[in-house]
Amino acid sequence: MRTVKQAIAYFYDKHKRMPTFSEIAEMTGYKSKSAVSYALDGLIKEGFVKKDAKGNLIPGRLDPVRVLGLVEAGFPSPAEEELSDTMSLDDYLIENREATFMLKVKGDSMVEAGIHDGDMILVERGGKYREGSIVVAEVDGEWTVKYLRKSKGKAFLEPANQEYDPIYPKDSLVVAAVVKAVIRKY
Amino acid sequence: MRTVKQAIAYFYDKHKRMPTFSEIAEMTGYKSKSAVSYALDGLIKEGFVKKDAKGNLIPGRLDPVRVLGLVEAGFPSPAEEELSDTMSLDDYLIENREATFMLKVKGDSMVEAGIHDGDMILVERGGKYREGSIVVAEVDGEWTVKYLRKSKGKAFLEPANQEYDPIYPKDSLVVAAVVKAVIRKY
DNA sequence: ATTATATTAGAACGTTCGTTCTAATGCAAC
DNA sequence: GTTGCATTAGAACGAACGTTCTAATATAAT
Numbered sequence: 500m501r502t503v504k505q506a507i508a509y510f511y512d513k514h515k516r517m518p519t520f521s522e523i524a525e526m527t528g529y530k531s532k533s534a535v536s537y538a539l540d541g542l543i544k545e546g547f548v549k550k551d552a553k554g555n556l557i558p559g560r561l562d563p564v565r566v567l568g569l570v571e572a573g574f575p576s577p578a579e580e581e582l583s584d585t586m587s588l589d590d591y592l593i594e595n596r597e598a599t600f601m602l603k604v605k606g607d608s609m610v611e612a613g614i615h616d617g618d619m620i621l622v623e624r625g626g627k628y629r630e631g632s633i634v635v636a637e638v639d640g641e642w643t644v645k646y647l648r649k650s651k652g653k654a655f656l657e658p659a660n661q662e663y664d665p666i667y668p669k670d671s672l673v674v675a676a677v678v679k680a681v682i683r684k685y
Numbered sequence: 686m687r688t689v690k691q692a693i694a695y696f697y698d699k700h701k702r703m704p705t706f707s708e709i710a711e712m713t714g715y716k717s718k719s720a721v722s723y724a725l726d727g728l729i730k731e732g733f734v735k736k737d738a739k740g741n742l743i744p745g746r747l748d749p750v751r752v753l754g755l756v757e758a759g760f761p762s763p764a765e766e767e768l769s770d771t772m773s774l775d776d777y778l779i780e781n782r783e784a785t786f787m788l789k790v791k792g793d794s795m796v797e798a799g800i801h802d803g804d805m806i807l808v809e810r811g812g813k814y815r816e817g818s819i820v821v822a823e824v825d826g827e828w829t830v831k832y833l834r835k836s837k838g839k840a841f842l843e844p845a846n847q848e849y850d851p852i853y854p855k856d857s858l859v860v861a862a863v864v865k866a867v868i869r870k871y
Numbered sequence: 872a873t874t875a876t877a878t879t880a881g882a883a884c885g886t887t888c889g890t891t892c893t894a895a896t897g898c899a900a901c
Numbered sequence: 902g903t904t905g906c907a908t909t910a911g912a913a914c915g916a917a918c919g920t921t922c923t924a925a926t927a928t929a930a931t
Contacts, residue, residue, distance in 0.1 A: 512782065515743050516702060520889060531910045536890065538908090553917095554889075557701050563775045563782040564807070570788045570821060573828040574810065574861055586787065588774040589749045592870060596698065596749040601772065602756045613799045613869060621750070624760065633871065635756060642759040675760055681869045683799060684778060685819065706919060717880045722920065724878090740919075 503527050503538050504547060508561050517548075517556040562587040592680050598624045600676065602635065609633070609644055612659035619682045620644065626677035633678040638668045647674060689713050689724050690733060694747050703734075703742040748773040778866050784810045786862065788821065795819070795830055798845035805868045806830065812863035819864040824854045833860065 645656035692712035831842035
């Protein structure tokens with residue numbers, strides 16, 4: 500039999516909604532909703548789950564990722580682990596969902612900025628940028644990711660790789676989106 | 686007034702649960718649950734939301750990130766945009782939530798692998814690794830992120846930076862976790 | 872203007888929800 | 902063994918759920 504915590508986490512992961520009391524009872528082996536109700540009181544105090552203004556069950560500390568500190572600090576003991584902050588990567592990385600897109604990077608023109616061939620970038624369309632921002636831009640009809648620079652009031656793009664040259668627009672340079680994050684999955 | 690789509694997306698983002706029909710009605714200006722019910726029929730056909738086996742509303746294509754292709758392909762038109770695949774970064778990056786942690790990297794010993802000072806790494810404790818994997822390990826009491834290498838049957842750690850030397854364990858080398866992803870937020 | 876079609880409001884319905892009460896059971900301390 | 906406390910089962914409850922029906926309204930086509 501699963502613990503209540505495991506059951507809720509598993510269910511939420513799988514169904515993208517919180518389980519009902521009956522469903523929790525079924526998963527954990529409880530034979531009454533009331534037992535679940537009392538068990539949940541504890542988890543609510545603990546912050547593992549919450550109830551919103553309408554009394555509906557919502558996730559508390561059951562976001563998928565546990566956030567630790569520096570690598571040098573190593574891993575916590577199982578007891579400390581329970582107390583780790585949790586986080587959703589979606590919430591961490593996305594500010595404006597309507598404007599956020601994921602794109603794949605080809606080539607090594609930004610390697611010195613830590614953006615490698617095949618990396619995914621999270622970009623925000625219409626996001627704020629300034630000189631030095633990494634942007635997705637359309638220069639004379641071609642789309643690229645580069646540093647945005649300015650010289651004598653004119654904008655141009657600069658790669659992060661010695662072997663490539665800066666790109667000075669002949670006709671047009673339109674900044675379409677700003678790179679907000681880089682994600683590389685192994 | 687918001688459209689039904691906007692209302693649901695907003696509500697799900699904010700409350701981490703799907704709204705009820707009444708709540709959708711309130712947000713969109715509908716004055717009856719039945720109108721919402723019929724409106725949802727369309728969105729279900731479209732795949733924007735779904736119903737699970739028990740008839741409960743669950744997210745369909747309202748994951749927070751729209752996935753495009755290569756940077757070179759640029760952005761789609763608003764019409765095509767509607768059809769873009771969506772994704773949750775949590776689902777994309779996390780396989781085993783129980784074993785997944787996020788850590789912060791200090792130093793530049795892995796820059797040539799595209800891991801910079803201040804980057805976050807997603808690691809899986811007890812994950813499978815082999816020679817060449819980037820791992821979080823404890824060597825003689827010190828925690829670090831490095832390439833795992835082998836020489837004459839003995840494991841050692843190799844930085845991705847010319848200026849650093851490989852680390853050959855005096856007493857012990859324990860691989861605690863495998864780096865599954867690198868995340869850099871600007 | 873008339874007709875046909877789609878959309879919306881409102882009420883009614885059965886179902887399921889979470890809470891709460893009482894009673895039974897399990898467990899620990901003494 | 903006995904007492905006291907916490908946990909669980911089961912039933913009952915009102916509230917809210919989503920569906921469905923009918924009637925009214927809006928929209929479009931002719």
